[in-house]
Amino acid sequence: MLAELIGRLGEVLEPEAVITDPVRLRTYECDGLTYHRATPGVAVLPENAEQVAGVIRLCNEYGVPFVARGSGTGLSGGALPRTDGVLIVTSKMRAIVEIDLPNRRAVVEPGVTNLAITEAVRDQGYYYAPDPSSQQVCSIGGNVAENSGGAHCLKYGFTVNHVEACEIVTPDGDIVTLDRADPGYDLLGAFIGSEGTLGVTTKVTVRLSRTPEAVTTVLAAFENIEQGGEAVSAIIAAGILPAAIEMMDALAIAAAEAAVACRYPENAGAVLIVELDGPSAEVERQFALLSQICSKAFELRVAEDPAERAAIWRGRKSAFAAVGRISPAYIVQDGVVPRTSLPEVLAGIDSLSREHGIKVANVFHAGDGNLHPLVLFDDTEPGAGERAEIVSGRILDLCIEHGGSITGEHGVGVDKARYMPRMFTDADLDTMQLVRCAFDPRGLSNPGKIFPTPRLCGEVPGVRKGVHPLVESGKAEQF
Amino acid sequence: MDPELIKDCVHCGFCLPSCPTYVLWGEEMDSPRGRIHLMSQHVEGTPITPEMAGHFDACLGCMACVTACPSGVQYDRLIEQTRAEVEREHVREPRERAVRGLVFGLFPYPRRLRALRPTLGLARRLQPLLERAHPSLGAMIALAPVPGRRQRLPGRVRAVGERRAVVGMLTGCVQNEFFPQVNAATARVLAMEGCEVVIPPHQGCCGALSVHSGRDDQARRFAKRTIRTFERAGVDTVVVNAAGCGSSMKEYAELLADSPEWAGRARALRTVDLAEWLAELGPVAERHPLPVTVAYHDACHLAHAQGIRAQPRELLRGVPGLSLRDIPESDLCCGSAGTYNIFEPSAARDLGDRKAERVRSTGAQLLVSANPGCTMQIAAAMRRAGGEIRVAHTAEILDASLRGVSPSFLDAAGGKPRS
Incomplete structure (x- = not known):
């Protein structure tokens, strides 16, 4: 089937936009999570929505699955290709189509990087708010698929709060626009964060925000992580809503120091990065409060200008990749806990780490309880990978036990599909499948992601027997 | 190719937007991350296919990815090893x-x-x-520019005023033949800042072009000869005014690592870029005003390979009346990259055009860079677009300011035949 489909791709694409050479294809075998690898059956590099639609229509004709990929920076294997499928790479679709400042909007193609949007409007006093750490490389199409967040989503929200409309190619090959302003169901809300299972984004209308009048970035160094955690709770309790509250522990600081020489205070057990923004008067008042709250910090550093601010952030934003400096291999975990449970969960991670002899560096969006434990191991040491995997999984159990979630912003992808049943009942998962089936009845759009096992119509249409439990219990109707 | 160096890459993709070929084509195979993946395929036993070689050849070696990489991947060493491997294993078309x-x-x-x-x-x-x-x-x-009038440099230039240092000076190949006025200016500036300048005749090539193209044997031969030349001249510091040459000479010890004796001799010789040296030395000579708007271009082998970005700007800002403008997207290569614009003319042309547009947007009268390759490349791109820009080396600006003369590069447009 795939071979026949490949033979017909020339009807839709230029020959050089179709990659079949096995050596070249293998470079697409994984995204930012290298643990899972699969060489795509074929990779295509379309330049517009019509070409994407053409490819997807061919996939439908032959019943071949397809996976969309932007910059390949995802951390849950969401863009893991299918060996029996087509990989649709959007990295050539990177035009900024329109900038409409009076209405604070920009229309961009999916391959445009997150930061490129901000760079295009910065001089006019605007920016695009969500800022994942990979913002200079991750694509906006990928952001939509993963509902990406970033350090500043504590105050400003995730991708879903900053996208007004998406032009998508549905899994059966139609080009449609989902608009926030449309009456009826919020289909755009359903689509954002669907990890490529409901279609492929071909154009995104983003909301632009005004650059705040004042920004103050503070780096507070604490002797230990408990003091840092207390400060976080106290800041929120005082009614301050910073743009970001980030925390890093000693191990993460050491990695960042090795990578980018961020010059964080020496001997810190934890650092907090707190960014206040808004009207000058408000920022000043909040800063005064913050200084009082952080009285236990042994050093409080305030960025005086954009260069100093960038220097503070550089350490934090490079943290994931920087861990490569202190460990041959590592797993980036992503979990969420209620802010109040932070100390307990961190203590739990610490004992897990000691129990298994696996180091864990902690980097997190402390303000909204989004943890990014970095589980470090030496992949040449026999059994270390397995132990790291156990620790990594147990951390998610901890998050669930404390009423949290298995992912804050990296998505479920292929990596966490197996954890979904720990968080959701079969009935929950079946309900999600019903939504998926409404968009993708044949299960061709990024199959194998999010859901642990093929269930319901999603993977094998028509095999479902009996009534859905939600329908049975009278909570839902099937149309 | 060293598998240990390959393992440093964690596949985060932070290098992608810094890579000129990825910026042009948006394809994984033509990004640093993709090329490292190809290298690892080769290490695992895949032979170098013509496609694979093509992606390695397409790399400019600009090292912007080294700057961008948070994991400290030594892509510079990896690509040099890879190019040598390509030369050994891959049979090119006649x-x-x-x-x-x-x-x-x-x-x-x-x-x-x-x-x-x-x-x-x-x-x-x-x-x-x-x-x-x-x-x-x-x-x-x-x-090819219209070469400046040949100027014979003396073997030794005495320091003006109190002697603060004795340095050797590399004259280079392209610099010497096509931009002799730059070498003359460099020697004068050094002398006016109190350096006695030793300029050994018949220096030959430093080996930069060879090492950047995988011609290791030729590179080692040239490196040894250059070391010997400056040892005989009795200097322990060599000032270089071409970014590509300077970055290669700073890596002589690695290039000659197989021979402890030569590696030791390489380490004994300190290579400094002209701007790096002058900034370290501190200014003593009087600067005369030079009312001109300058766009400063970061040569990759200066900014990315040697980390020298602040010093040239600092020197230029020290010239009264000179107004300095930054070129947008300054981290991106102009497409010159040693011999790249000769072997990969189409990609080089696209990058050159892109750079020319950014240079033009500054509205500067004069383009200043510290690499003869960049100067030729950008001037040619400006000509193609129907515009002209005057070009000069940092040394020429300082020379004009120190001597208080109206410089010739302000009269004639870059690369235009002079009568």
């Missing part, structure tokens, strides 16, 4: 082999370059023919 033979038999040899000077006029007229014979030949002619 036509390509011939052109490569011509370039590497010509550029690193100042005397051969000199012999070619009188034929440049004729070659320019024959450019369309040469272009048809091979695009690389066409590119070579289109890039």
Whole structure:
């Protein structure tokens, strides 16, 4: 089937936009999570929505699955290709189509990087708010698929709060626009964060925000992580809503120091990065409060200008990749806990780490309880990978036990599909499948992601027997 | 290729937007991350296919990815090892082999370059023919500037005023033959800042072009000869005014690592870029005003390979009346990259055009850079777009300011035939 489909791709694409050479294809075998690898059956590099639609229509004709990929920076294997499928790479679709400042909007193609949007409007006093750490490389199409967040989503929200409309190619090959302003169901809300299972984004209308009048970035160094955690709770309790509250522990600081020489205070057990923004008067008042709250910090550093601010952030934003400096291999975990449970969960991670002899560096969006434990191991040491995997999984159990979630912003992808049943009942998962089936009845759009096992119509249409439990219990109707 | 160096890459993709070929084409195989993946495929046993070689050849070696990488991947060493491997294992097409033979038999040899000077006029007229014979030949002619008048440099230039240091000076190949005025200016500036300048005659090539093209044996030969030349001259510091040469000379010890004796001799010789040296030395000579708007271009082998970004700007800002403008997207290579614009003329052209547009957007009267390759590349791109920009080396600006003269580069547009 795939071979026949490949033979017909020339009807839709230029020959050089179709990659079949096995050596070249293998470079697409994984995204930012290298643990899972699969060489795509074929990779295509379309330049517009019509070409994407053409490819997807061919996939439908032959019943071949397809996976969309932007910059390949995802951390849950969401863009893991299918060996029996087509990989649709959007990295050539990177035009900024329109900038409409009076209405604070920009229309961009999916391959445009997150930061490129901000760079295009910065001089006019605007920016695009969500800022994942990979913002200079991750694509906006990928952001939509993963509902990406970033350090500043504590105050400003995730991708879903900053996208007004998406032009998508549905899994059966139609080009449609989902608009926030449309009456009826919020289909755009359903689509954002669907990890490529409901279609492929071909154009995104983003909301632009005004650059705040004042920004103050503070780096507070604490002797230990408990003091840092207390400060976080106290800041929120005082009614301050910073743009970001980030925390890093000693191990993460050491990695960042090795990578980018961020010059964080020496001997810190934890650092907090707190960014206040808004009207000058408000920022000043909040800063005064913050200084009082952080009285236990042994050093409080305030960025005086954009260069100093960038220097503070550089350490934090490079943290994931920087861990490569202190460990041959590592797993980036992503979990969420209620802010109040932070100390307990961190203590739990610490004992897990000691129990298994696996180091864990902690980097997190402390303000909204989004943890990014970095589980470090030496992949040449026999059994270390397995132990790291156990620790990594147990951390998610901890998050669930404390009423949290298995992912804050990296998505479920292929990596966490197996954890979904720990968080959701079969009935929950079946309900999600019903939504998926409404968009993708044949299960061709990024199959194998999010859901642990093929269930319901999603993977094998028509095999479902009996009534859905939600329908049975009278909570839902099937149309 | 060293598997340990490959393992440093965690596949985060932070290098992608810094890579000129990824910026142009948006394809994984032509990004640093993709190329490292290809290297690891080769290490695992995949032979170097023509496709694979093509992606390695397409790398400019600009090292912007080294700057961008948070994991500290030594892509510079990886690509050099890879290029050497490609030269060993991959059999190029006869036509390509011939052109490569011509370039590497010509550029690193100042005397051969000199012999070619009188034929440049004729070659320019024959450019369309040469272009048809091979695009690389066409590119070579289109890039060649009208060489400045030859200036014979003395073997030793005495310091003006109190002597603060004794330094050697590398004259280079392309710099020496096509931009002799830059070398003359460099020697004068050094002298006026209190340096006694030792300029050994018959220096030859430092080996940069060879090492950046995987011609390891040739590179080592040139490196040893350069070390010997400066040892004989009795200096322990060599000032270099061409970014590509400076970055290669700073890596002599790694290049010659197989021989502890030579590696030791390489380490004993300190290489400094002109701007780095002058900033370290601190200014003593009086600066005269030079009312001109300057766009400063970061040569990759200065900014990315040597980390020298602040010093040239600091020196230029020290000139009264000079207004300095930054070029947007300054981290992105102009496409010159040693011999890249000869072997990969199409990609180089696209990058050159992109850079020319950014340079033009600054509205500057004068483009200043510290690498002869960049100067030729950007001037050629500006000419293609129907504009002209005057070009100069940092040394020429300082020279004019220190001497208090109206510099010749302000009269004549860059690369335009002078009468």
